[in-house]
Every structure is written in structure tokens, then in C-alpha cells.
Amino acid sequence: MIKAKIFTILFLVISINCIGQGNDWTYENFESKFISYVPTKKEHVSNKNFSYGEFVVVETKKNINNKPENFNYANYWNVTNALYALNEKKEIWEISLKKLGESKDGCEYLESFKEQAKFYNDSKELYDNLILNCSSFLNQKEIEFNLFEYVKKNQLDLELVKLIKNVSENDQKFRSVDMGKQHEIDFKNQKIIDSLFHNYKTYIGKSLVGDKYKSAMWAVIQHSNIEMMEKYLPIIQNAVTEEELSVVPFKMLIDRVYWINNGYQIFGSQAGVDLADKKTRTEIAKKYGVE
Template sequence: MKNTFLIGLIFLSISCKGQDEKQNRFTIENFDEQILIYQPVKNELNKNSYADGLRFLEETKKRIIKNNKIDISDYWNILTVFNNLKESNENIDIAFEKFLNTEDSCEYLVSFEEFFDKYTLYIESKMTKELKICNNSVQIKNTKKINVKEYSITNGLDENLVKLIERIGILDQKDRYNEKIQNKLDIKNQKKIDSLYSKYQIYIGKTLVGNELKSVMWQVIQHSNLTYMEKYLPIVNTAVKENELGESALKYLIDRIYSGKYNYQIFGSQGSIKMADELIRNQVKSKYKIK
């Protein structure tokens, strides 16, 4: 009887291990489905970041289920989860490929370049390598250069405002490899955004500059200092509620502010920076009406 019981335990252990391995075995084809049943394994490598990674993973799963689809922000979040959980390079490669195969992946890499060093060296090197390709790609060139006149007429927009915002967007990305030069450009852009907000008294988003340029003001804000970000946080929050900007932009800005002030984040967009405890996260979500 004792031997039978031991055999049963061994069989159960092998079965559970096999089930875990099956759940965590990704391919390009099954990734979107498998991530919803993915159960990370706690080990010596990830024991300090496991709880944060698990919370962020569950939030990402809920978002995917709610939207009934997986989008670029979800792939980015999954990369962050894999980073925190010290996932295998094999799984990281698959998640990164899924991210790259999504429209606007280059824009994400350009916008978030300054945070690459918050990831493991393996992920950072992959991001840096791909960013160099992006900077010479048609994707980036096309987003930086639009036919302002045609775009303005087609969307019923003020051509002068569109031209100005497009120029601000170009300068925002002009010299990210040269911090000294880019800092000067960022300050100039911040003054221009201040002037535009003073004139229009609303976020310069989809209504004023269309879908292609709705994120430019946000990019300038998130490339600024803590005081400037806090100043415009309520304006960005209102813009999101009025569908002028996507909710992921608000979450990212909140994480930028909280990581700068308190050295923890709410939504998990800031790489390896620790997550706030559940009480604080729920308070922030309630304050900004984010589910």
C-alpha cells in the first residue's frame, strides 16, 4: 500500500510538471492563446520579482480577455512580465517577435528607448538592435513625413496647427542618441506645447490634429521632467476619457510619475521597477477611473 501511494505521488508530480511545461511552451502560432493559461514558475532567479510579475501578468490577461484581442501594448507588457519573471530566452524571443510583427512597433521602441536599460541585458540588446533598424525603416520615415495639406483637408483640420504639431513630433525624435542636443530640443518643444495649451485649453489630440498625430503632445510630456509631467497629467487624463488619446498613454504617464516620485509603479510599464502594493494600485486606478 505504501509503495502504491508513493508511485501515485510520483505520477502526480510528473503529470503536474508536464502540465506546467505544456502551459508555458510557446510558439509564434499559439502565443496569443497560450499566454492566457501561462503560469510562471517561481525559482531562485525570479523570487524577488515574482509577485510583481505575477500581478502584472494577471492584469494583462484581464485586459486581453476584456478587449477580446491582444494588441501591441499587451505584447509590450508581456515582454515586461517575461523580464521580471526571468523567462527563458526562447520564450522572450517569441514574445519579442510577436511584438515586432505588430503595427507601430517601431514607434514604441523610439518612444521608450530611454527605458531599455531597465530590462535585462538580453532584452535590452534585442531592443537596441531593432531600434537601429527602425530608425532607417520606411515605417518611421512615413510616420515622420505626412502630406500636411492633404491630411488636413481630408480630416477637416487646421493646416497650420497640423504642420506645427508634425514638426514638434519630428524634433521630439530627432537626436535621441545625443542626450545633450535632445534635451535642448525637448525644452523647446515643452514651451511650444505650453503655448498651444494656453491657446486651445485642451489636449492637442485626435479632434485637433487627427489620429496620426494625437500622441505627439503626450510624447513631449513623457520626455519631460517630473514637474512638467505632473502638470499635464490631469489634461492627459481628460483627453483619454474624451477619446482623444488611448488609455495606455495615461497608464504609462502615471507609471513614469510614480516611479520618479516613489520608486514604484502602478501598471508595470517601467521595466524592472517594483510594483506598488495592491492597496495603492487600487487607489490610483479608482482615482483615474481605470479598470
């Protein structure tokens, strides 16, 4: 009788845990469910994938300060990759993917990192539909966007904003459809950014082009070569310090540089790339003044 009761209790605990880990995640409660989520290693999940997924979960909770309202596009991207690596149910990580597509600046992530998305083939229909919706949404936003009002309201230089707007649009022009054509455009963009930096002696960020285009220069650098990335890494760091750019793109650039040079990343923004050991991650984060 006692053994039967113990078995019943254990069964209930396991059942409740399983429910808590997946069966009742919804679009509405996704963020709060994630905050209480604790990864458990599943049988067919490699140590590498589990380590990556667990790290991203911990880092994301830290970044949002355990507050659902603090989720942004980068968090949704990272969480989608983490839940996929941890082999959570498709219906769970696809919620995060949907929220990414509907979040501010999420469309840029979907288009920019389609080739890196390990989960793409397992969610091709949803992913492609989100990109199509993004195109319609962005086209509508562009129709509604008045460049002259934007420049006047923010007291910006019209010609500079026109130029950086063109750079930003070209950065995504063929990225998800034809990388051969995109590479040619990327090279032209890189020359423009070098010229702008030579003229202005600073990062072309919020003060010069406003919130809408403050990440345009970073995007060109992120999609460039290792020489350009390393050249502008301290410039990007200073831009973050001066609040000309948010810290998320800076972390992504650091990850890209360390991935290319060392084969590992620091902050977990690059899907499928090994994380550095904890000691190295702590040292690099301290070196660049980011958590």
C-alpha cells in the first residue's frame, strides 16, 4: 500500500512536471512560461546542444530581468534556437518564432539569419510565410513612413539619412534569395560605411540618423569580412557606451568575430556555434563591458 502511494505521488509529480515543461504553453502565456522554464536533458539531445540551449535560456532570463514585457526580437530569436536545440515540442518553439516575426525589427532577423536557422527545414512553411508577411508589413510601413517628417522631427541631415536609408535597404535586398548578388551589394555598402566613418569620425548612430536607422552601419559591418569587423569592433563598443546603438548588436558582432577567429562564441547569438567555456565567456564579457 505504501509503495503504491509512493508510486502514485511520483507519477503525479512527473506528470505535473511534464505539463509545466510543455503542454500548456500558449501564445498568450509564452513569456511567463519561459521565465519559469528549466531545461532538462532529453535522451536524444547532445551535450553540445544541451549546453547551448541551457546557456541561452539562462542568459535570456538575465537579459529580460525575468520580466515578460522586456522580451524583444533578439530574445525571441535566441529562445527559438534554444528550445529547438533542447528538442522541445515544435508547437512551443514555433510560438517564439511567430512572436519574432511580429516583433519590432524581427523581420530583419528572419531575413538576415535564414541561412543560419537550424530549425528552418523543420518549420519551412511557417518561416517563409512570416517572411512574406514581413514583406507586406514592411512595404506598408514604408508607404506610411514620411522621410521628410522623420528628418524634420528628429532634426537630422536629410542627405545623410537618405544615404543610410539606401544602405539599410540594400543590406537586405537579396540576402534571403541570391547571396551572389547580395555579396556585390555588401561590398558597395562597406565602401560607403568606410567613407562615412572617415568623414564623421564616429559611428553613424542615433544622433545622426535617428532610431530607425541607428543599426544600419552595424548591419553592414556584421555582414562584412573579419578585417572590417575587427576594425569597427571598438567603434561599435563606443557607440553602445554613448547610447548610439543598443547592446544586442554589439554582442552579435563579438560572437561573429570570436566564431571566425576561434571557432566559438560568447553570448549565444550564433545558432549551431559552440560556446566558449565559462571562464573565457566571463573574461570576454568583462573585457567589453557587457553582461
